[in-house]
Amino acid sequence: GQNIDQPTEMTATEGAIVQINCTYQTSGFNGLFWYQQHAGEAPTFLSYNVLDGLEEKGRFSSFLSRSKGYSYLLLKELQMKDSASYLCAVRDEWDSNYQLIWGAGTKLIIKP
Amino acid sequence: GAVVSQHPSRVICKSGTSVKIECRSLDFQATTMFWYRQFPKQSLMLMATSNEGSKATYEQGVEKDKFLINHASLTLSTLTVTSAHPEDSSFYICSARGRTGRTDTQYFGPGTRLTVL
Numbered sequence: 001g002q003n004i005d006q007p008t009e010m011t012a013t014e015g016a017i018v019q020i021n022c023t024y025q026t027s028g029f030n031g032l033f034w035y036q037q038h039a040g041e042a043p044t045f046l047s048y049n050v051l052d053g054l055e056e057k058g059r060f061s062s063f064l065s066r067s068k069g070y071s072y073l074l075l076k077e078l079q080m081k082d083s084a085s086y087l088c089a090v091r092d093e094w095d096s097n098y099q100l101i102w103g104a105g106t107k108l109i110i111k112p
Numbered sequence: 113g114a115v116v117s118q119h120p121s122r123v124i125c126k127s128g129t130s131v132k133i134e135c136r137s138l139d140f141q142a143t144t145m146f147w148y149r150q151f152p153k154q155s156l157m158l159m160a161t162s163n164e165g166s167k168a169t170y171e172q173g174v175e176k177d178k179f180l181i182n183h184a185s186l187t188l189s190t191l192t193v194t195s196a197h198p199e200d201s202s203f204y205i206c207s208a209r210g211r212t213g214r215t216d217t218q219y220f221g222p223g224t225r226l227t228v229l
Contacts, residue, residue: 031215042118042205042220043156050215087156097144097161097169098209098216104155 002026004103006088011109012078020073020086020106028093033100034062034073035087043087047073075108083110114210115139118221125196126229133191133224135206141186142208146218147179149202156205162189196228 004024012018024032031050035043049055049064049071061074073086085107089100115138125131135145147159147168160181162168168181180192189208193200203225207218 033217035220040203040225042223045217045219048215048217097163098218099146099158099161100218102156102158 002090002092002101004088004090004101006086006103006106008104009107009109011111012075014078014080014110014112016078017074017076018078018108020075020088020108022071022073022088022103024069024071024088024090024101024103026090026092026101029066029090030093031091032062032064032071033089033091034060034071035089036084037087037105038084046086078110080110080112083108114219116142116206116208116219116221118206118224120224121222122225122227124227124229127197128195131193131196131226133193133204133206133226135189135191135208135221137187137208137210137219140208140210142189142210143186144209145183145189146207146209147181147189147191148205148207150205150223151202159191193226196226198228201226201228 006022034046037043047062054063059076064071085105087105088103117136119134145162148156159174160168160170162181162183164183164186170176183189205223207220210219
């Protein structure tokens with residue numbers, strides 16, 4: 001079956017670094033995506049990984065290990081506005097519509 | 113680039129009425145659009161996938177006669193909730209398949225909060 005796991009909730013301090021993990025078991029793999037969703041709003045695209053390794057984009061980085069079925073999102077220099085849910089999603093290789101399989105999301109709480 | 117609009121942002125209606133939600137890709141053509149619903153503190157739940165000019169593909173458990181989807185053009189898809197009931201109250205979000213650098217991904221509209229009285 002298709003399964004994506006990520007922690008339900010995490011807490012971190014403003015200015016610190018936090019790593020949100022995601023593990024997946026899917027029938028195929030054609031890329032992993034991270035989205036940010038603030039409460040009451042729609043998700044916004046953050047990053048995409050399809051090859052092993054680290055992709056850096058400003059304060060946010062995303063890592064992928066396909067052999068381990070594992071990814072993480074790393075957020076540096078945390079700001080209060082980073083308080084949001086972070087969704088991990090995988091694109092199944094066989095889906096021509098580019099449907100995404102979604103994790104339940106990790107709610108990140110930033111404390112001053 | 114890759115902006116998706118959704119209208120209305122919020123709607124309150126009486127039980128038994130029908131509500132239409134529009135989803136538009138503003139600066140790109142979207143051959144595929146997706147409709148999701150999300151209950152408070154829960155994850156996104158895919159309702160259906162629609163391709164321009166063809167019938168939508170509904171996920172298991174989603175009633176196609178209740179949630180009518182029309183994808184008439186490359187920039188517009190509509191979701192009509194027919195004979196809405198209080199249990200249909202939810203946050204409905206559309207997304208459109210668009211290009212970002214190396215790959216296609218989904219870009220989301222701002223969502224529509226539906227409250228059925």
